[in-house]
């Protein structure tokens with residue numbers, strides 16, 4: 001509980017025992033790719049376990065570029081790619097780059113991306129790996145994480161996004177751990193990158209016993225996280 005042991009965090013820890021960790025639902029990812037990917041190229045700068053890859057593959061989009069520094073995921077991505085190649089003939093392309101998104105040279109994809117679609121980590125809320133390349137290892141405060149990881153990555157990859165292209169960013173806040181990302185992103189993208197917020201899609205998370213909504217416990221509560229849709233003019 002990282003020094004935050006209290007009634008709320010203790011309850012959350014107990015309820016996690018019954019929680020099934022899931023990736024971004026591929027069916028939800030597929031509709032986002034279909035709605036905003038223009039049948040073209042999807043760039044996912046925190047690819048994780050492949051939910052967005054599967055969604056993109058199932059959609060009309062023809063190309064997926066995934067980035068994630070967690071090299072422990074390499075073998076399972078290899079198996080997933082291999083299985084699809086063997087069982088589903090297709091004309092699509094995909095690639096994974098195993099690097100931190102903020103260190104990347106994005107010039108190979110300049111002007112080629114229709115949709116940037118990702119669920120980045122929420123600072124140090126979920127620790128996917130202990131590798132030194134994880135953003136929670138590199139940045140010790142939410143401010144340095146926003147500047148060094150999230151905002152820097154978005155600034156660097158903006159030239160990849162075609163004019164009229166979209167960014168679908170699934171982010172969330174966590175009041176208990178003082179993590180506030182949504183408002184900062186909503187302010188940063190228009191002001192610093194000239195992107196327009198065109199839509200907010202509520203993404204329904206898996207139910208969890210004892211979840212709280214606005215501080216009230218709600219049984220098998222259903223919670224949603226926003227997917228912020230920005231457009232490049």
Ligand SMILES: C[S@@+](CC[C@H](N)C(=O)[O-])C[C@H]1O[C@@H](n2cnc3c(N)ncnc32)[C@H](O)[C@@H]1O
Nearest residue numbers: 023024046048049051070100101119121134135
């Ligand atoms: C919320 S998960 C992504 C979940 C994914 N959408 C799925 O469906 O499985 C966040 C991912 O961010 C990755 N990550 C951590 N540090 C990063 C960095 N510096 N650059 C890019 N991705 C990073 C983690 O390795 C993790 O896989």
